[in-house]
Amino acid sequence: MHGSPELPLSFTLNGDAVSVEADPAARLLDLLRYDLGMTGTKEGCGEGECGACTVWIDGLPADSCLVPAFQVDGREVRTIESVDPARLGPLLSSGATQCGACTPGVVMTGLWILENPGLLRSHAIRELMAGNLCRCTGYDGIIEGIEAALGTRS
Amino acid sequence: MERIEGLAKLTGRERYVDDLQVDGALWGMTVRSRAPRGRIREIRFDPAVDWSEIVVVDHRDIPGANEVLLIEPDQPVLAAERVRHVHEPVLLLAHPSREVVRRAAHAIEIEVDPEPPYLDVSVPPRPDQLQRGEDNVFKRLRIEKGDVDTALARAARVVEGEYRTGAQEHVYIETQGMLAWEENGVVFIKGSLQCPYYVHKAAIRALGREPDGVRIVQAATGGGFGGKEEYPSMIALHAALLTLAADRPVKIVYDRGEDMEATTKRHPAIVRHRTGVDADGRLVAQDIDVVMDGGAYVTLSPVVLSRGIIHASGPYRCENVRIHGRVMLTNSPPHGAFRGFGAPQTHFANERHMDVVAAAAGLDPIELRRRNLLLDGDETATGQRIVDGVDRIALLDQAVDLSGWREKEAAHAELARTDPWLRRGMGLACFHHGAGFTGSGEVMLASRLDVAGLPDGRVEVRSANIEMGQGTLTIFTAIAAARLGLAPSEVAIAEADTGRVPNSGPTVASRTAMIVGRLVEEACDDLRLRLGLPADARGEEIRQAVREHARATGEETVGRAEYEPPRGVLWDDATYRGDAYAAYGWGAYVAEVEVDLRTWATRVVDFVAVQDVGTVLHRTLAAGQVQGGVAQGIGWALMEECRWKDGAMQNAQLTNYIVPTSFDLPPIRVHFGETPWPGGPMGAKGLGELPIDGPAPAVVNAVARAIGVAPTEIPLTPERLMDLDRRAEGRHARIA
Ligand code: FES
Ligand code: FES
DSSP states (O other): OOOOOOEEEEEEETTEEEEEEEOTTSBHHHIIIIISOOTTSOOSOSSSSSOTTEEEETTEEEETTSSBGGGGTTSEEEOGGGOOGGGGHHHHHHTOOSSOSSHHHHHHHHHHHHHOGGGGGTOOHHHHTTTSOOSSSTTHHHHHHHHHHHTOOO | OOOTTHHHHHTTOOOBGGGOOOTTOEEEEEEEOOSSSEEEEEEEEOTTSOGGGSEEEOGGGOSSOSOOOSSSSOSOSSOSSEESSTTOEEEEEEESOHHHHHHHHHTEEEEEEEOOOOOOTTSOOOGGGOOSTTTOEEEEEEEEESOHHHHHHHOSEEEEEEEEEOOOOOOOSSOOEEEEEEETTEEEEEESOSOHHHHHHHHHHHHTOOGGGEEEEEOBOOOOTTTTTSHHHHHHHHHHHHHHHHTSOEEEEOOHHHHHHHSOOOOOEEEEEEEEEOTTSOEEEEEEEEEEEEESSOTTHHHHHHHHHHHTTOSBOOSOEEEEEEEEEOSSSOOOOOTTTTHHHHHHHHHHHHHHHHHHHTOOHHHHHHHHBOOTTOBOTTOOBOOSOOOHHHHHHHHHHHHTHHHHHHHHHHHHHHOSSEEEEEEEEEEEEEESSSTTHHHHHOOEEEEEEOTTSOEEEEOSOOOSSSOHHHHHHHHHHHHHTOOGGGEEEOOOBTTTSOOOOOSOTTOIIIIIHHHHHHHHHHHHHHTTOOTTOOTHHHHHHHHHHHHHHSSOEEEEEEOOOOTTOOEETTTTEEOSOSEEEEEEEEEEEEEETTTTEEEEEEEEEEEEOBSOSOHHHHHHHHHHHHHHHHHHHHTOOOOEETTEESOOSTTTSOOOOGGGOOOEEEEEEOOOOTTSGGGBOOOSSGGGTSHHHHHHHHHHHHHTOOOOEESOOHHHHHHHHHHTTTSSOOOO
């Protein structure tokens, strides 16, 4: 009753080269949290519904609970640990976080919008954020924080 | 002032229980019954598994009483001979590998000789379904005022209705979890929880220890909403039993499926109304019957029922009121605390019914409520005279005006004429919520809190009330800083650790800011007194005195406070008469919905939430409480459905238990009336639960007005709405 054989795996994590031996079927989420000690990324459901586990893979947000670790071999992963706190002021003031369990995922999706404002030509923020469940805020604090960070709100 | 721990949360640095990584810790796992009721015949361990490497614990390993002590000691920590619900814990396992322990749990068969379960409270139990007394009733309560029968006989009109509300899952985004270890003979249990001293009380009982033999510490808690009020005691005991058996730290963290199927939910309820009105639409009699499904064990059901019936007649004036309530034992997993605690169920029924009464009386819903809302000096169903200076009619008018009700109704009529499929409607709810424990509850809790002067001149608030997102740390900091004239950075809040903080009671019942916040003020005053300072001493004087006192005595100065009820608040538990709560928050919510007759989907397109909760202590936090509560209420009203089969939740996953996303909700427009309440800190009253009382009736009333049906049950899913419309002769059912 022991795990599968481990595979060597190399990828870029928050700008640093990382090489690990990992069970190829392990979830990226578990690799980050339990093997690499990066506990900022959270698990809310384990089935791709809540977005608490959102990280970026090659610049796109992804639910790390649905990504087998071997799939990030050779790719670039970015987690909440890489985020500059100085960028988070608007989200702090708007009440974007309450219990904080959804928050790292919310921030990762929010930053993706901030860095790709062209998305807003075809999608509303509420639509882009719909993959991140929050049970505390009712979303207003999150939406207002992102708007404020975008400078679209006085 | 920004949220104290906000940046730690935004950067992912906040540490929840699953983020605590302890060397040598084992993963714990619970093995459950899988039968709704019966006698355990045999437990079979698959011989293919090497059980010598797995720690296995059963009821015989419990050193103290096999009870999860709360109101009654009926719920076992681990089932011994019989099981009463499908997710009843029977065995505990632990192993260093989470994968191994998970597979081991699947390699155990628990054979149960089945007995007939009781699952539907709308029919009385058969003799072979009885498991408590002669009727499976956990608790019966009644409120009586005036002469209901005579008033009904004389009423111009009597309107009847029956309303149903479903179970609701909390879906805090952090699932439940606990870490336990032993250190110098003391069992430490740390995890996601709302009530450190509830866990402590349960732990000393089941572990058979002295109070100082167990220490309960709260880890950062990723949402609670009541779901982490009682169930954490169960997980804490399981983790503790495993750590004692393994002699290693043990962590149990539920995955979402286990959390949804095994932990508590909002009590399902059936509420019947018989209402008499006079020729002017004034209430002359309210006859109300409330039945709740308590699940397999008592947990908090009697107090949920109590709060439910006390709020059942709404914020209205009526001379003759009879409310009967009962909560039943069933073979579902125990239902328990959930934000609102019984009141959302009875408010849904009452406010939905008020619209039915209005139609019968030929009044619009606004006018009916204006005629009946409590005025200052009026009495509630329990005979409590309300004199708090809040103008409840003005709150209603404000909500109606802000929503644009009158203009929108005209536009909706036009839409119905011109659009084949889309219909819109406005809906309203007026409601109230008592803050703090019911009746004499706060007196019995006798909460205590300390504010200590630290050697560096700062002060530390020591309380057992925890942060779970609602803002306790920020609010306590703001209150202490204001009271002592210190900067927020000079106020520390102690970790909620039963070894370090006094018992200021559970973090529930909208009591933290109002009741415990007031204790923060009083302990600050006591600290000032003990420092030998005058009552108006602030800032630098406090700082200096704290430092000097520490230098001179080598000890910190501790200001203490203990709860005392506000003068003149009297309650009689025997007759259920008197002042049920020291203070109430009042709300008037308006929803605008759009129903698509092709899909029967309902979308909330606008929502106005007007409430008076006394002085608002922190605008962003308060608005966030309202918006989050409204979102949860809209979910309960329209989409959150627990599907049950043989006492088991069939949709225990977020794939098909649907909670609102950002795309499902409009901006929630929040407004506060701010009538200060002298009994609360800086004039504040409780807030956390009020916002979940109003959304469901407001939304469902809006749907009713949009398409001319009379829904009586939530969640009002598209399927239910379609059925309802077809039964109402299919006026809208244009596609076969
Ligand atoms: S944990 Fe990955 S989406 Fe919920
Ligand atoms: S802040 Fe609690 S779930 Fe979003």
